[in-house]
Amino acid sequence: MYILPKKESLRMIAALAEDYDLYGPVLQDVSGEPLFDRAMDPADVRLDAAITYNPPKGVLFPQSERILSYRYDRESRKASIRRDDLVRPKALVGLRSCDLNGLLCLDRFFLGQEYVDDVYLDHRKKMFIVANTCVRPFPQCFCVCTDSGPSAREGFDVNLTEAGDDYLFEAGSDKGEALAKRLGLKEAGPDASARKGRIVDASIARFDAEATENKAWISRVVNRITTGFIGNEVWEYVGDQCFECGACAFVCPTCSCFNIEDVASGEGGADRMRSWDSCSFEGYTRMAGDHNPRKPVEDRRNKRFFCKLSYTQSKKYLRPGCVGCGRCARVCPGDIGLPNVVTYIRRETTKAGTR
Ligand code: SF4
Ligand code: SF4
Numbered sequence: 001m002y003i004l005p006k007k008e009s010l011r012m013i014a015a016l017a018e019d020y021d022l023y024g025p026v027l028q029d030v031s032g033e034p035l036f037d038r039a040m041d042p043a044d045v046r047l048d049a050a051i052t053y054n055p056p057k058g059v060l061f062p063q064s065e066r067i068l069s070y071r072y073d074r075e076s077r078k079a080s081i082r083r084d085d086l087v088r089p090k091a092l093v094g095l096r097s098c099d100l101n102g103l104l105c106l107d108r109f110f111l112g113q114e115y116v117d118d119v120y121l122d123h124r125k126k127m128f129i130v131a132n133t134c135v136r137p138f139p140q141c142f143c144v145c146t147d148s149g150p151s152a153r154e155g156f157d158v159n160l161t162e163a164g165d166d167y168l169f170e171a172g173s174d175k176g177e178a179l180a181k182r183l184g185l186k187e188a189g190p191d192a193s194a195r196k197g198r199i200v201d202a203s204i205a206r207f208d209a210e211a212t213e214n215k216a217w218i219s220r221v222v223n224r225i226t227t228g229f230i231g232n233e234v235w236e237y238v239g240d241q242c243f244e245c246g247a248c249a250f251v252c253p254t255c256s257c258f259n260i261e262d263v264a265s266g267e268g269g270a271d272r273m274r275s276w277d278s279c280s281f282e283g284y285t286r287m288a289g290d291h292n293p294r295k296p297v298e299d300r301r302n303k304r305f306f307c308k309l310s311y312t313q314s315k316k317y318l319r320p321g322c323v324g325c326g327r328c329a330r331v332c333p334g335d336i337g338l339p340n341v342v343t344y345i346r347r348e349t350t351k352a353g354t355r
Contacts, residue, residue, distance in 0.1 A: 001192040002169040002185035004160065009167060012130075012183055013042040013093055020091035020128055023059050025049035036099075047094045047160070047167075051138055055099050055253035055325065056092055057106060060123040063250075064275040067119045067260075071269040083119075089126040095156070096134050098141070098325040101148035102253025103129075104155050105317045109256045113316070119274070128175060133161040133196075135203045140326025142207070142339055145218045148323040150203045151196070161196050168196050217346045218309070222320065224349060226311040230302075234348055238305075238341055239297040241334035246278035248304070248328035248337065254321050255307075257284065279303050305341055 004012060016022065024045035026037040034049035036056045070081045095103070110120035134143070134150035143149025152159050157176035160167040168188055171177040188195075224230050249255040259277040262270045277284055280301065285294045294300045307313050308322040322338050329337025336344075 001188040001196070002171070002180045003188045004167040004169040004183070004185055006162075006165055006167060008183070009047060009160075010042055012179070013045050015179065015182060016091040016093065016128060016130070017042045020089045020126075022091050022093060023056065024093035025052050039093075045093050047132055047162075049094070050136075051096060051098075051134075051141065051325065051327075053327070053330075054251060055102055055327065056095060057102065057253050057255075059090060059092060060103070060120060060127075061106060061110070061256065061258075061276075064273060065119070066271045067274050068272045069265065069269060070272070071267070074268065087122050087126060089128070090123070091128040091130065093130040094132045095129060095152075096143075096325075097131060097149040097152035098134075098143040098146075098323040099253050100129065100131050100152045100155050101143075101319065101323040102325070105254040105319070105321060105323070106256055108317050129156045129158070131156040131159040133159065133200065133203070135162050135199060135206075137203065137207050138326065139208045140329045140337070140339070141324065142326060143324035144204055144207055146320050146322050146324035148319070150207075151200050161199055163195060163199060168192055168199075170196075217342055218320070220349075221342050221345050222309050222311055222314065224345065225306060225309050229349075230345060231348075234345060235299075235302040238336050238344070239299075239301045241336045242280060242297050242301050243334050244280050244282065244297060244300075245333060246280055247331040247333070249278035249280065250276060251327040251331050253323055253325055253327075254317070259284075279307070301336075305338070308338060309342075 013022065022039040022042060022045060023036065024039050025034040026039050026044045027034055027046055027049065034046060034052045036052040036054050039045045066084065068081055068083050070079055072079045107124065110117040111124070131152040133152070134141070137150060151161065154172070156172040158179060159170040159172060169180060169185055171180050249257060255278070257277040257279055258274050261273050261275065263273055265271050282292065282295070282300070284300070286292045294303065309320060313321050326337070326339065329339050
């Protein structure tokens, strides 16, 4: 571990900007709220910002993206396919550990199954990740309940932990070590790990009691969802609260539903576009002939919670599909963000005497 004085952090970000396009928490001009966004100036990356409204997933899996173009030549009867060169090296700076775990879930979805998604891979390779231990959790945060925070354990090149006037700088890769050498950082000394442990413990103690009291219950809810123990009336209740706006999926760092559309670009050509989708939308599972296996909203709602909390899904991600960022609780107009649904299931199963 190394010591990065806080006043030197801009030098670190500027060094990354020499080799990478920079992304991080950037305060918006009008609202002053932090968004995870492209930073054109290293000074725009705010390591001290609150959790960003959006997760960083849009950097690797953009909300709408051309994944290829094709053209059919009628005369020669030949089709040609073209892929854009997407490989711009990117540095994601200031990722909270919930969001880094979300990114690892996306890796397993796009890269860790039968097919490797080349477009996602293009974004993912040549990426530098600077994680930031969360020392000031927010009221909706519950990463401590989903084994994803407040400090990252894997997947970073550098992990920073705020410690007074300094950051403890952990290199998680050769690239991270090289950056420490390039910046001429001093070794942190033998007590650095213990010091970091105390900072992380203090952060855990700051989590809102209401958010963390679901800790034991999350694993029980995983068990109940996986075994099909939750009655349909629970999903009907949850479905009744849902406005089908899709906001929960769009702010979720692990939601990966998408739609593919070919859009004519003229002269026999078309662009194949990939856009975010949401399992809460009725059209998501609608098929030709208007058949829809998930027509009632509760059928669609329970699928989202299966995806986040069932054991079958967790096996795919090697962790729960929810990383406890709390964003869905923040944006849901129906008040059925994931923590509330866990609380509701907990109340219902306790009421039914099944605890
Ligand atoms: S389900 Fe909600 S709390 Fe969990 S990771 Fe997604 S947005 Fe965050
Ligand atoms: S944010 Fe809430 S209301 Fe909107 S789709 Fe998600 S669960 Fe339904």
